[in-house]
Amino acid sequence: MERKLYDAAVQGNKLLLINLLEEDAVLLDRFITGCYPETPLHVASMLGHLDFVNEVLARKPELAKEVDSRNSSPLHLATGKGYLGIAKSLLQVNPDMCLVCDIDGRNPIHIAAMKGHLGLLRELVDARPWAARLLMEQGETILHACVRCNQLEALKLLVDRVSDHEFVNRQNHDGNNILHLAIASKQTEVINFLISRTTINVNCANEDGFAALDLLSQNQRNLEEKEVAESLQRMGATHAKDKPLSDSQLKAIRTKILSFTCGQSNAMSSKSKKRRNKDADRVEKKHNTLMLVASLLATMAFQAGVNPPTGLGKDNSPTGSSATKPNPTERFYLLGLDTYNTFLKSNTIGFLTSLSIILLLVSGLPLHRRFFTWVLTVFLWIAISAMSLAYLSSIFAFVAQHEDSAKGIGVGISVLAWIGLMLLLLLGHTIRLATKLIRCRLHIPGSA
Structure with a gap:
């Protein structure tokens, strides 16, 4: 049924409207209580079907205040199309719709002025003159809208009927x-017109x-514009630079400068804070890595200390009898006193150094500076080197047990390669730290 009513509104078929209402007396009421993007009255008002509009208003005048999905009333649509008769009918039912603004912040009077529909504009202003004084977007008045749309006659009508000195000189959000x-x-x-017929403030x-006058000087290109400039000057217009600043203007300038300075300072502070946070996160991640590696090394050292290498369980006695078989620790010890001492010392150093790193990280001391992180890294190198040496001591013992010279040469090369790598890393980081310290001492940029 609603679909048929929409079709009747599109056609402007008054007879079909009457027949539909005879079949369903509350058909128009459903457009008030329901949720529809627009009513049949919107459709008929936009298409200019005056008889259809009058019939709807006679039966259900409440529809005149309904708005569509863009918050436009039937009066908005009729005004936009310039339908004077429909607008009069709608105004007789509900003149307060002149005050309703659509989604763009415009009421019917604004639309009439922007479109240049003078007859409609007179009717609307006579119905609700104060609606013409409502502000639009960007703080603009209906007079701003007339100038933007080049509607001189509408401007003249509004200046004569609703404007005063304050309204004519009102500025938008840009101060224009x-x-x-x-x-x-x-x-x-x-x-x-503004110079001769209004009390416009030319300065x-x-x-x-x-x-x-400043804007005119920038755009002045022909004789006509020069005549306008002369007219402005006769009205007392001056360039803004020639006019002394008032106390309020000076205060506004100082406020802007202060806000700009504070904004710059806040921006710099924000950048510095982000940089500090980034550095802190990087140090925190490195500390977590140090804690993980140190824990693993301590576990390895503890296991090696309580269970020394056994030489693969090889029996070192001449007879191989169980009566003369030494225990695992003795077996490793018998392979070489120096090798065993090296293993014991290296394993102990690795274990204690790893525990020292863990203790420092969980102590709660302020170790977030880069220097302390570097110190902890050096400790970790010592622990890794000590554990490597303990491992190599075990391998030497195994090689010595089997008297395999080829394996001994391979282990020796491995030891030399490892020592060379550690020395190279230590040298590189030492040079890097020394460079940073020198830059900080000499205040050279880029030391951070």
Whole structure:
């Protein structure tokens, strides 16, 4: 049934409307209580079907205040199309719809002025004159809208009927009054009208500090514009730079400078804080890595200390009898006193150094500086080197037990390669640390 009613509104078929309402008396009520993107009255008002609109308003005048999905009333749509008769019918039912703004912040009077529908504009202003004084987006008045749309006649009508000195000189959010807009868009007739027929402030400065004469000087290209400039000067217009600043303007300038300075300072502070946070996260990740590696090394050293290498369980006695078989520790000890001592010392150093790293990290001391992180890293190198030496001592013992010279040469090369790598890393990091310390001492940029 609603679909048929929409079709009737599109066609403007008043007879079909009457027949549908005879079949369903509450059909129009459902458009008030329900949720529809638009009502049949919207459709008929937009298409200019006056008889259909009058029939709907006679039966259900409440529909005149319903709005569509863009918050537009039937009066908005009729005004936009310039349908004077429909607008009059809607105004008779509910003149307060002149005050309702659509999704773009415009009421029917704004639309009539922007479209240049003078007859409609008179009817709407007569119905609700204070609706013309409602502000639009960006703090603009209906006079700003007339200038933007180059509607001089609508501007004249509104100046005569609803404006006063304050309304004519009202500035938008950019500080521009209607004279600024007229000069910027080179509307000579509008400029001459404002100068001769209104109390426009010719020396008003916008947010950029430009008065009307400043804008005209920038755009002055032909004789007609020069005549406008002369007219402005006769009205007492001056350049903004020639006009002394008031106390309020000076205060505003100081406020802007202060806010800009504070903004710059806050931006720098924010960058510094982000950099510090990033450094702290990097140090924290490195500390977690140190803790993990040190724990693994300590576990390895503990296991090797309580269970020394056994030479693969090889029996070192001449007879191999159980009566003369030494225990595992003795077996490793018998392979060489020096080798056993080296293993014991290296394993102990690795174990204690790893425990020292763990103890320092869990102690709660402020170890977040890069120097202390470097110190902990050096400790870790010592622990790794000590555990490596303990491992190599065990391998030497095994090689010595089997008297395998080829294996001994291979182990020796491995030891030399490892020592060379550790020395190279130690030298590189030492040079890096020394360079940073020198830069910090000499205050050279890039030391951070």
